[in-house]
């Protein structure tokens with residue numbers, strides 16, 4: 001029996017966005033594909049805490065609000081004093097304020113929520129960040145589209161490095177390992193680490209760290 005309930009639907013960047021409830025949990029579907037749910041969150045939190053532990057200053061950027069695990073982890077980390085969140089789906093931001101119970105995160109004076117596409121917003125940003133924490137795709141080799149894929153190319157990695165303060169940290173979430181992406185990171189950064197988080201079924205989640 002499927003007791004999932006559709007709560008809301010809205011047009012999104014790449015097809016229809018659907019918010020569903022499944023018992024105590026919520027899930028977001030984009031164009032018929034699973035985007036994010038509220039069930040786990042361990043690797044989404046590690047993306048933040050690993051970067052924040054290593055970053056040289058207090059300003060961290062999150063690419064992709066999702067259901068807010070990463071933003072909550074940032075706001076509870078003692079070294080984070082300012083968080084810029086870039087999210088291209090305005091409806092995802094709205095659902096965080098309502099159904100997902102994250103109004104407090106978005107109203108926090110340390111949070112700046114930017115409704116924009118990271119791939120165009122970040123290269124034009126006059127700001128640099130002490131950490132860039134990206135979770136906008138299933139990983140460097142499995143992206144939501146060509147625009148997002150450009151971020152993980154050699155040119156994209158150089159652009160990301162240019163948006164970091166000296167000693168700043170790039171953190172990238174992935175549902176799978178990627179030796180090609182690690183090799184690209186090594187050409188642009190001096191230190192590269194790969195952290196793994198076991199999941200109930202399948203490959204571990206991965207957090208790539210570069211500084």
Ligand SMILES: C[S@@+](CC[C@H](N)C(=O)[O-])C[C@H]1O[C@@H](n2cnc3c(N)ncnc32)[C@H](O)[C@@H]1O
Nearest residue numbers: 044064066067068069070087088117118135136
């Ligand atoms: C897997 S979810 C992020 C999960 C998040 N780490 C959390 O803790 O819930 C990916 C998010 O990135 C957003 N996104 C995808 N591509 C984007 C882009 N190019 N610019 C900004 N946001 C993007 C999606 O709309 C979605 O909200």
